[in-house]
Amino acid sequence: MDVDVLRAWIERAVTDLGRHRSLLDEANVFPVADSDTGTNLYLTLLEARRRVRALPDNATAGEVAAAAARGALVGARGNSGVIVGQYLGALWRALLEEPGAGLRQALASAARAATAAVATPVPGTVLTVADQVATGAAGTHDGAFPGLEAQEELDLLEVALDAGWEAVDQTPDQLDALRLAGVVDAGAVGLLIVLEALLHVAGRPRDRVVSLTRPTGEGHPQQDRAAHEVDGACTHAPDDGEFEVMALLAEGPGGAATDATDHLCHALVQVGVSVAVVSQAGLWQTHVHTDHPGVAVRALHDAAAHGLATDHLVVRDLARQSGVHSPPHRPALGLVAVTCAVGLAPDLARAGAVVVLTPDDRDVTAPVARAVADTGAEDVLVLASAGTLTPGPPPADVRVHLMPGLDDLQLVAAAQRLVECGHAGHGAAELLAHAREAADLVRSTHLAPGDDPASALRELLDGRGEAVTVLTHHETPPALVEAARQAVHLVRPDLEVVVLDGGAPGTGVGVSAG
Structure with missing residues (x-):
């Protein structure tokens, strides 16, 4: 891949994700409906772009790809950022480092890498769509798409992406969370937006309108969501861990x-x-x-x-x-x-x-x-x-x-x-x-085994304290905590003592004057 095309692709991907960021956030319902898939993908690619921009102008395509992949890994946000970042890193490496690898092989390598990143792959997500993009590209080799056997790789990418968009439409049928919300998978759409950016910079822009809403069981989307174009402006407007x-x-x-x-x-x-x-x-x-x-x-x-x-x-x-x-x-x-x-x-x-x-x-x-x-x-x-x-x-x-x-x-x-x-x-x-x-109102000290909490706390309280906090470590003796509690009650029986398990070395006692 030409280095200028690679640089332009990364720039365009960030721009397009930024344009669709809010739409993708709104449609984010899996694995957690926390409204951040678009932002996670955008920030992941933003770090990739930052590292590419830091390279000298004469950097090779391999150096650009390595910097972008490193940035996508370090800057990955959320599940979607980790998966898509891994997909793109594998795609860039396959295109630029594997002898004889063309786009067909690179898309397959990227899909495998994305799936390998996840402990429990789930159908109806970006992983499914990545697989279908690779399958669409592979189909051009065996004549599944008549007349396309000898086409250029951009033709191949168009066919592969068409297969990806078809797979996106099917994600609500594969994942109940999407079907009930009346949306397609936001991470999958984000991946296709990034791949469409390559077509754009290579001179094949497509005016595909992306709507993330789909009918629910009642025949209409659960909520009104905007629709955006992939290559243009907007056309119109958990239960798995805390x-x-x-x-x-x-x-x-x-x-x-x-x-x-x-x-x-x-x-x-x-x-x-x-x-x-x-x-x-x-x-x-x-x-x-x-x-x-x-x-x-x-x-x-x-x-x-x-x-x-x-x-x-x-x-x-x-x-x-x-x-x-x-x-x-x-x-x-x-x-x-x-x-x-x-x-x-x-x-x-x-x-x-x-x-x-x-x-x-x-x-x-x-x-x-x-x-x-x-x-x-x-x-x-x-x-x-x-x-x-x-x-x-x-x-x-x-x-x-x-x-x-x-x-x-x-x-x-x-x-x-x-x-x-x-x-x-x-x-x-x-x-x-x-x-x-x-912060300024907190006076604190550290206690060690054998210290006299009463003496330390008399100096800290001095008649002005309103709250006492004891911050412990797993090695803090329980007797030391109890001694601190009793020392407070001797001086100020009206004060509550809050004990927090901080986990950092040492035992701290803090008195807030307000």
Whole structure:
């Protein structure tokens, strides 16, 4: 493939996904109706484009393909982003690296790679449509499409995509969630939009109108949804886990075990659903929906035994993040929380934060930038009690407000204050002020076995405290927690003591003065 065509294809794919982003979000009902398939695909390809744009002008087609595939893996969002990113990476590699491979073989390789990424393939999804695209291309070889045996590869792609669109129309018949909602599979449509972009830049634009609605059992769509053109402007207008956990892992110094991918997949299947695991050139991206993010995190950390090291993890509450990229549901202030306290992730995510978990003070600038985009907000507050943030240019159209150097107790207090203020109609400036005040009002100390909690708490309370929080670790002696509780009641019997299992080393006690 010509390098200019490849660059133009990636640019066009991002443009077209951006144009159809809201439509795809609206039609997203499987595996979770969280209204983000279009956004997930757009952000996945956006990172691929960013890495391609960073290459020198004289980069080869192979270098462009490698950068795009790397970007799609690292930038993958959600199940759809992981699958489509893996599909495209395999497609680009087959076209540019496999001797003698033509488009027919490349489409087949891509479909196989997408299916291999998923622990439990489901009919009626993007995987089914990817298979039908490959089948449509294969049919041109055996005369199933008369007169097309010797056609050029763009002719082949047109035939393959026609087969894909026919398969999209059939997805509601294969998946009850789609049939009941009166829509086709949004991820499948997103994949075809990306492939149609190749036809466009190669001089074969098609004015195909895409409607994601289909009749329900009552003979009409469940809700009114817009219809868009693939190559033009708009023509007219869970029950499978509370949390999403995504993790980026890297190959350790000794290399990864040959069964590393299988191990990750098996481990995540034990703790959740919608499991996807992909790898490329020493990096692994994982995705799972689960009610137990802490268990998922431990499973990912256990991958160290297979030669993998966790770079960072991102935890989101699927219900709280649903629809945040559409104006009616966009938060006045997005929230990103950076911590090494795994036990805090569920409550922080329920509070509306996109939680970045990092094992130490490594640079988390890239995952935080990703999390900022995931909030959907124009103003985003980053609360950080771990990791290092490198100053750099802010994301376009987003105002990022940093509060680094917090301890976990301050982070919890600031997040809790935002929850308390979140339904009062406050603007971003007011919410920022409330969060900063809450963090500033926390005085904290750390207790070690053998410390006298009474002495430490007398100094902290000093007659001004209104709330006491004890943040524990799995090695915290229960007697130490009970001693802290009794010490508080001796000084201030009116105060409630809240005990949180943070998971980070040490035992912290914080007193909030307001």
